[in-house]
Amino acid sequence: MSNTAVLEKLSSNRAFGGELAKYKFKSAALGGLDTNFNLFLPGKASGGNVPVLVYLAGLTCTEDNGAQKGSFLGPAAKEGIAILFPDTSPRGAGIPGEDDSWDFGTGAGFYINATKPEWSKHYNMRTHVLFELPQVLEAAGLPLDFKRQSIFGHSMGGHGALSLYLSSSKQYRSASAFAPISNPVNAPWGKKAFDGYLQGGSDEAREQYDSTELISKYKDTVHILVDYGTEDNFYKNGQLLPENFLKAARLAGFDEMQVRVREQEGYDHSYYFISTFGEDHIHFHANFLKA
Template structure:
């Protein structure tokens, strides 16, 4: 279904479009923000020819909407410099009218965890993996007035994210390697099947079979046959040592690093940033690094 443009905002020579469309995956309207760099910002709404630009998908963390990072993450300067578009999806369905979906910040609304729920009542609407890897790209890359396929290059896509979105970026990249040229993550939940956030979300969405949880856990996925022994994972991770969630054992980047080493996988870089916390001060400080990382494989 075609997108409705709610707002158009000029930034760093390009345009941030605040969009909405009806999702068949979630059964609800879904908001998504799209940053178009200067080379295609004007042609997205005209018939003038332009070279298609690559795309970086940013998956946000718990409680966030598409507005949070697009307004506070400071990705657009680097995206403009590299001529890359950025897509900011929402973090869950909204208004699904499921009992309890608004009771806590870490489950339900704003906390879809980028999985397809298999447990009722969540399985009807909480299909965020299908939405991110299939429905949203198909809608965005549609040509003509329905989508942005005239200016976005569907063959050049990378993925990044923060916290829960970092989990999403790593796990979706590892599960669907043909879709993305690289992945990166800021303060990601690296081993969700072993932390409180992941246990709550996976238990609620996927049930009590922990074997099913492992299929959405980057630390477990990197040990799989698709990646074991390969040297080109193309992953960048940044974690702040002052992050309270890191200190509380919610992120577990060491577990991911250990799995990478045990699987003899190359192409992974994990940085521990002294004193940085979990906030947008951290995200905005290292946003350029993550756009630069994606650009190495997109351009």
């Protein structure tokens, strides 16, 4: 993966004594398309490289949703942690069917690498998040310490955070998720995405992209926090399946110190829910990022 991409700063806003900046670059992982991301740098960044927390947003979202509505920046500033907000998919690949539905294609990259030929040139969000963005940011000389990384996300992004954490050889120190698609091979959203992007469909996805399958075979220490709301309609209709993930984690021998799944009474799927527990998640990751 080339790390010679040139970053173009599109905007900058002062926030909580630090800076929230939007950048653009041509992404090799995404087939040469322009892609945007937001980066929050705390004020303490002037004192040396800071740890990085990656936030993956959900279906239909962009790099802006978490930055603007997650209530993450204040707590991250206090902890001296940077937050990286990637986009949720390539934009403008021009693939037939790319914009036909809200839960597949544009805004719905699912944080996987596509293997169907029509999608595989551009839809490589796994490579983009895991490798390309850290390389591009390091090459740009930004004050980030990618030896201290953690990851979190919401819904489709919660799926991405958990699956990348459990399949990426300790790249991240911890993972957390708000209302994640926890067992996507058994959820309508996951089946649609895997059947659309992957030549082997859900069978191909099990080994690398399904968090419930991954935790059941994981052999090392983990640090995972999951929150979901009891009034989340997507929980009620079987898209999220956090109980499957929790059961698999317990059967694999992970106790509540390693895998904590919290049912939040009365909360839904919205950013009101996320912003309520956002500070909890920042503090959770700070325990490991600053250790």
